[in-house]
Amino acid sequence: VSHASYLINLGSPDDALWEKSINALVDELQRAEALGLLGVVLHPGAHMQQGEEVGIARVAAGLDRAHAATGGFKTLTLLEITAGQGTTLGYKFEHLGAMRAQASDPERLAVCFDTCHAFAAGYDFREPAGYAAMMDEFDRAIGLDLLTCFHFNDSKGALGSHKDRHEHIGQGAIGVSGFAHILNDARFANVPMILETPKSDDMHEDVENFEVLRGLIDA
Numbered sequence: 001v002s003h004a005s006y007l008i009n010l011g012s013p014d015d016a017l018w019e020k021s022i023n024a025l026v027d028e029l030q031r032a033e034a035l036g037l038l039g040v041v042l043h044p045g046a047h048m049q050q051g052e053e054v055g056i057a058r059v060a061a062g063l064d065r066a067h068a069a070t071g072g073f074k075t076l077t078l079l080e081i082t083a084g085q086g087t088t089l090g091y092k093f094e095h096l097g098a099m100r101a102q103a104s105d106p107e108r109l110a111v112c113f114d115t116c117h118a119f120a121a122g123y124d125f126r127e128p129a130g131y132a133a134m135m136d137e138f139d140r141a142i143g144l145d146l147l148t149c150f151h152f153n154d155s156k157g158a159l160g161s162h163k164d165r166h167e168h169i170g171q172g173a174i175g176v177s178g179f180a181h182i183l184n185d186a187r188f189a190n191v192p193m194i195l196e197t198p199k200s201d202d203m204h205e206d207v208e209n210f211e212v213l214r215g216l217i218d219a
Contacts, residue, residue: 001078001112001149001192002035004028004042010062011045011055011089018062021045025066025077032075038192039076039148041112044090044099055089060102067105078148080112083120083157083164091121091162093141100142110146113138114196115182116153116167119174122160126174131181150193152179152213168197169209180216 005028008021025042032040045062047055063077079099084091090099100109118125118134125131138144154172157163170176182188197209 001038001194002028002032002040004040006043008042009045009048010042010059011047011050011087013048013050013054013058018058022062022065022069025062026069029066029070029073029075029077033070033073037075039078039110039112041078041080041149041151043082043088044079044095046087047089048087052089052095055087056095056098057102059089060099063099063109064104067103067108073108076110076148077108078110078112080114080151081117081121082114083117084122084162085164091117093138097141100146110148111142112149112151113147114151114153115174115178116151116155116157116172116196117164119155119159119178120157120161120163120165124159125178125181127177128181131178135185144187147188147191149191150182150188151196152193152209153196154179166197168205169195169212176212176216179213183213183217 005024008024010021012018028040044059079096082088082090089095096111100106123134125134153166154169154174156165156167156172158173
């Protein structure tokens, strides 16, 4: 799995920026396909004061253009749930479901679930009941079979803060319980889980975060 450029905005009302975003996504998909990757994680974009419905339609149209230019590719475009900063789209499961429903080639689209983003967007999965309710909502809006990868990050921001600020596992507002629910959910046993926590040059924090996560399996 790779990650597309953060500069891509398929929701932009500016035609020049929209065209550049489409071309940039095509480039990302071509590289990923050449490497045989499962998918390219994409932040859906921002509506820039045009309204969410208009922005969602714009994203779907941009995805159609990019996918038409990469016909026959196996690499998926993985729409990532966002924290909802500013006019960013994708902070509700329904946004991602609508983008896929409006796309002409929906089988090219799946979803990346970022734990920090979901929590900052207002989804509380720290307790078992909240986790179950959240996944039920995801299933209704998108379909659990389309949850294709996770980004694992704790959150510096509070629940519903709409702040995209990653923290080490167990050191943020989510805490270890939310991650334990995902790690021990048999439905996601074969779904890639990618650590996106803060890193220093020697990346020793990754080792520490992995140790915390391994300790939560079957905990």
